[in-house]
Each structure stands twice: as C-alpha cells, then as structure tokens.
Amino acid sequence: MTEIDKMTGLLKLLKVVDLIFEVVDARCPNTSRSKQVRNLIKGKRSLLVLNKTDLADPRVTGDWVSYYTSQEEKVLPVDALRGGGMSRVREVLDQEADALNTVLRQKGRRNRALRTAVLGIPNTGKSSFLNQLIGKRKVLRGDRPGVTRGAQWVHVRGTISILDTPGMLSPHIKDEDALFMLAVIRALDPESIDPIDLGEKMLNFLQEHYRDNILKYLGLLEDTSLTLTSLARAKGFLIADGEYDLQRAAVFLLAACSKGRLGRISLEVPTISCSY
Ligand SMILES: Nc1nc2c(ncn2[C@@H]2O[C@H](COP(=O)(O)OP(=O)(O)OP(=O)(O)O)[C@@H](O)[C@H]2O)c(=O)[nH]1
Ligand SMILES: [Mg+2]
Structure with missing residues (x-):
C-alpha cells in the first residue's frame, strides 16, 4: 500500500x-x-x-x-x-x-x-x-x-x-533543531542517525540547560568539561587500542535520557514563534 x-x-x-x-x-x-x-x-x-x-x-x-x-x-x-x-x-x-x-x-x-x-x-x-x-x-x-x-x-x-493509527511524520523536515529533538524522542528511525553526532548535540544541550543533572548522574566534578570523551572516561568505555569508545558513550547517554535517568528534561519551551 x-x-x-x-x-x-x-x-x-x-x-x-x-x-x-x-x-x-x-x-x-x-x-x-x-x-x-x-x-x-x-x-x-x-x-x-x-x-x-x-x-x-x-x-x-x-x-x-x-x-x-x-x-x-x-x-x-x-x-x-x-x-x-x-x-x-x-x-x-x-x-x-x-x-x-x-x-x-x-x-x-x-x-x-x-x-x-x-x-x-x-x-x-x-x-x-x-x-x-x-x-x-x-x-x-x-x-x-x-x-x-x-x-x-x-x-x-x-x-x-x-x-x-500508525505514527505520521513528514519526511521533509530540514530544521536542525527539530531533527535533533525528533531524534532524541526517537520519532526518527535510529538507523538514519549518527549516534556520535546526536550524542554530542545532546551533551551540548545538557551542558547549557541541565548541567547539574548530567554531572550528578556521571558523578563528575563541577568544573569538568562535558564531552563524549569525558563521559567515556567516567564510564571506562574503551576500545581495544586504549582509545575511548565514543560511540558507546553516545548510545549510553541517549538511552539514559530516554529512560529518564538524567532526571526530567524538556527540550523546548513555549515562545511566540511556536508554529501552531
Ligand atoms: N516514560 C514514558 N514512556 C512512555 C510513555 N508512553 C509511552 N511510553 C513508551 O514509549 C514507547 C513508544 O510507545 P508506543 O505506545 O508504542 O508509541 P506509538 O506512538 O504507538 O508508536 P508508533 O505506533 O510506533 O507510532 C514505548 O517504549 C512506551 O513504553 C510515558 O508516558 N512515559
Ligand atoms: Mg503505536
């Protein structure tokens, strides 16, 4: 059909x-x-x-x-x-x-x-x-x-x-912020998303809006700079040659967000530019 x-x-x-x-x-x-x-x-x-x-x-x-x-x-x-x-x-x-x-x-x-x-x-x-x-x-x-x-x-x-009814989503969305939010809430097919890119965007977002949540969850100190590398280090995610496993760090972060382990997090607030 x-x-x-x-x-x-x-x-x-x-x-x-x-x-x-x-x-x-x-x-x-x-x-x-x-x-x-x-x-x-x-x-x-x-x-x-x-x-x-x-x-x-x-x-x-x-x-x-x-x-x-x-x-x-x-x-x-x-x-x-x-x-x-x-x-x-x-x-x-x-x-x-x-x-x-x-x-x-x-x-x-x-x-x-x-x-x-x-x-x-x-x-x-x-x-x-x-x-x-x-x-x-x-x-x-x-x-x-x-x-x-x-x-x-x-x-x-x-x-x-x-x-x-089955979920309906326009395939024509181009706005970067919208795609970021739709990926975080898993409305988009995970296969179509680069987890490292999404993980980095999520960390930047958390850094700006919910920094205490992520520091507390990872047991990191106030002055730690938040990157996928610092997250991989905190969790001991390594790949064979001693490098940090950024993909695993990203997948871990996104799963923690979707299960609410970082606390209650909103991705957008009402503004006058809301489109409906
Ligand atoms: N934390 C939380 N999870 C929820 C809630 N409602 C649904 N979920 C979870 O979200 C996921 C999607 O739920 P579904 O009910 O299958 O969503 P849907 O809109 O019918 O999805 P499609 O049929 O694929 O479009 C599942 O893992 C649910 O357990 C909620 O209020 N809170
Ligand atoms: Mg359904």
Whole structure:
C-alpha cells in the first residue's frame, strides 16, 4: 500500500470519528506536533495530549499547559506508562460521550458509542495511551518508531471506540533543531542517525540547560568539561587500542535520557514563534 493509499484509507476512517486525541511528546510539544496530523483533523473536535510528562521538566510542562490554554486549546498532560492524568482524560471522554448522545436523542436517534482516534507522530505513546484508556494491552507498543503499522479499531465497553493509527511524520523536515529533538524522542528511525553526532548535540544541550543533572548522574566534578570523551572516561568505555569508545558513550547517554535517568528534561519551551 502506498503512503497516498494509507492516507486516503485513514481519511475515510476519520470521517466517522467524533473526537481526536492528538498525542505529542511533552518534552517538545511544538516540534512533535505534526502538520500532517493538523491537516487531517481540521474541523474536527480534538484534544491535545501531552504524553511522557514523567520524562519532561514539570515546570516547563506547566508553561506548555498555560500556553496552549491561552490559545484556547484543550490540553491534557499524561503519563501513559503509569497512568498519570488518565482519570481527567476519562472524565473528559464521559462528558464528550454524554454531549454526543444528548444531541443524538434530540434528533430522535439512538445512543451510540463515541468514536475517537489517536493520532500523532511516531513513538509519542499513542498505543500506550490507548492501552491505558482501555485498561488492557490490546495494541502493540515499543520504543522505536513504526510499531503500529495499520489503523485499527478497539472497542471499549460499548461507550467509546478508539482508532489506533500508525505514527505520521513528514519526511521533509530540514530544521536542525527539530531533527535533533525528533531524534532524541526517537520519532526518527535510529538507523538514519549518527549516534556520535546526536550524542554530542545532546551533551551540548545538557551542558547549557541541565548541567547539574548530567554531572550528578556521571558523578563528575563541577568544573569538568562535558564531552563524549569525558563521559567515556567516567564510564571506562574503551576500545581495544586504549582509545575511548565514543560511540558507546553516545548510545549510553541517549538511552539514559530516554529512560529518564538524567532526571526530567524538556527540550523546548513555549515562545511566540511556536508554529501552531
Ligand atoms: N516514560 C514514558 N514512556 C512512555 C510513555 N508512553 C509511552 N511510553 C513508551 O514509549 C514507547 C513508544 O510507545 P508506543 O505506545 O508504542 O508509541 P506509538 O506512538 O504507538 O508508536 P508508533 O505506533 O510506533 O507510532 C514505548 O517504549 C512506551 O513504553 C510515558 O508516558 N512515559
Ligand atoms: Mg503505536
């Protein structure tokens, strides 16, 4: 199936959907918000889900919530791994289902399930969010982009149906900062990324914004200059001829970030140049 066929199929499915959950990564909500998704959901009721709040800086997440609220968007911060924020999501869903059925009854029609869909770029936690909503592992999840391959309906207790969809990301993104963030949150295919280059960028970012976190994690002194070499030295990562293993240092750093071992880190803050 071509990308166009997939898009046409999804558009057809979305025609019958009442409400969209647009799932973004709370560490970079603006960059992880896709133009493709925005175009698909134009004119539909939608809620913006800031997922992975457990990995993001809580102060910055608070700023994002205020920012989106000021833009009159309905925003729901959640942690789909542990279920944080999900009771608020269920409350909103119940209200939406009630509102739908009130309208249907007024039109003399029978009650029906609220049809929702979960959309977003790869690896933002769409399937995990859906699993939390239904309280079961009904759909596959995994920490790499492209786990969900086709759209699928999941029915929940007759009151709501949810459509899980594969991550969508424009292949035309050129902005260096955006590519950096998308790589850190693993929305991009890891095969397409040079880990040393990404590791160096991550260290520079941490040096500038979260220096204490990384020093503490590595047990380094305040005046240490942070490079992949100093990280490899601190961890004893060597290759055969006595050189430091920078690739291993980079992979180690990126894995530590994605597991939240460096503490809660946000990659972007709201500014007036946010593009939505
Ligand atoms: N720490 C943390 N990890 C999460 C959270 N939600 C999902 N994850 C993890 O993120 C990874 C991706 O989750 P999925 O639910 O497969 O993401 P997806 O958006 O469905 O991914 P695709 O189908 O590939 O587009 C998995 O390793 C999840 O365990 C969260 O709130 N916090
Ligand atoms: Mg998925």
